[in-house]
Amino acid sequence: MSEATFRFYAELNDFLPPGRRGREFTYRFLGSPAVKDAIEALGVPHVEVDLILVNGESVPFSFRLRDGDRVAVYPMFESLDISPLTRLRPCPLRHPAFVADVHLRKLARILRLLGFDVEFYPDAEDRWLVETSVREGRILLTRDRHLLKHGALTRGYWVRADRPVEQAREVIRRFDLLGLVRPFSRCLECGGRLAQVKKEDVIERIPPRTAAWLEEYVMCQRCGKLYWRGTHYGRLRSLVFQVLSPGRE
Incomplete structure (x- = not known):
């Protein structure tokens, strides 16, 4: 059995058990799995990851792990330019649009109030959420971390906070949206302009x-x-x- 050393940074630690947070730990594996598969096996959805360094070099999700590799995994960078590296999402989100799951009705309304494009339907199924995110390039906001492991997703975020106001602050901070806030510019019911x-x-x-x-x-x-x-x-x-x-x- 082979071994690799992993360390996850910043809020990616939210997905790990306490004993693995903020520190290096050993991951044992058979064969040569893709680093994406290893990351999700450890509990971290791939859409939360923006940069992977293996032995100091940036690599794509398809990189195959080898015995002795040292892996550092970083979350999304919205306010820092890392373009010279192998960024794992298509591009920075300067004109963000969202789709929110059924647990985030109040968050969707607050984000619309602040001027952001948010699709929300109270009876939306997971399949529709994923398809809408992929088809329209929307960030999927969800309270279901397992939904973010869907292979087709490229943009998504697990909302940590429980209260709607705190959730809105979290999303604004996470995606560096403060400068894009335009209150009272969108419909609270449907998100239209x-x-x-x-x-x-x-x-x-x-x-x-x-x-x-x-x-x-x-x-x-x-x-x-x-x-x-x-x-x-x-x-x-x-x-x-x-x-x-x-x-x-």
């Missing part, structure tokens, strides 16, 4: 009391939902501030 409309064009859809004092309205270009700055606006604005201000709950 919002555009200003003339009051007279939608007057029949506005409650009379609202129409009497408010002049500005926006409408979703995808589903047609109409929005205005009513009493709910203050609550949503507070939620945005809460997400973007660490330490506030």
Whole structure:
């Protein structure tokens, strides 16, 4: 039986048992498995990995392990350019889009509130989530770490936090999204873009009391939902501030 020495860095340690976190450990194997298979056998989904160094050299997922190899595994780099190395995902995500699983309804809504493109359906099955991620180049956000081991996936992230506000902060931090936040630019119901409309064009859809004092309205270009700055606006604005201000709950 052959042996290789592994070490996982940063949040990849979340997938490991305590005794293997933040330290080197020995992995025993038969034959010459692909390093991707070894990483997932150790519990880490391949979509969470962005860089693998074997004996100091960057390698692809298909690299075959050999006896005595020393393997260092790093998570996704969104704010650091590692282009000279063998990056394992297609390209940096400067215009990110997401698809969220059924456990992340509130997170999807918050991300839409912040201006991000998020697909979410409450009855979506795993197969649809994977197909949508692959077909549209969306990052699959999930609470199911096993789903991220699907062989077809190239982009995905296991959301660690339990509370929606903390989840939103986690995603923003993980994908370096702070500079891309555009509150109130997308529909909370479907994620479509919002555009200003003339009051007279939608007057029949506005409650009379609202129409009497408010002049500005926006409408979703995808589903047609109409929005205005009513009493709910203050609550949503507070939620945005809460997400973007660490330490506030």
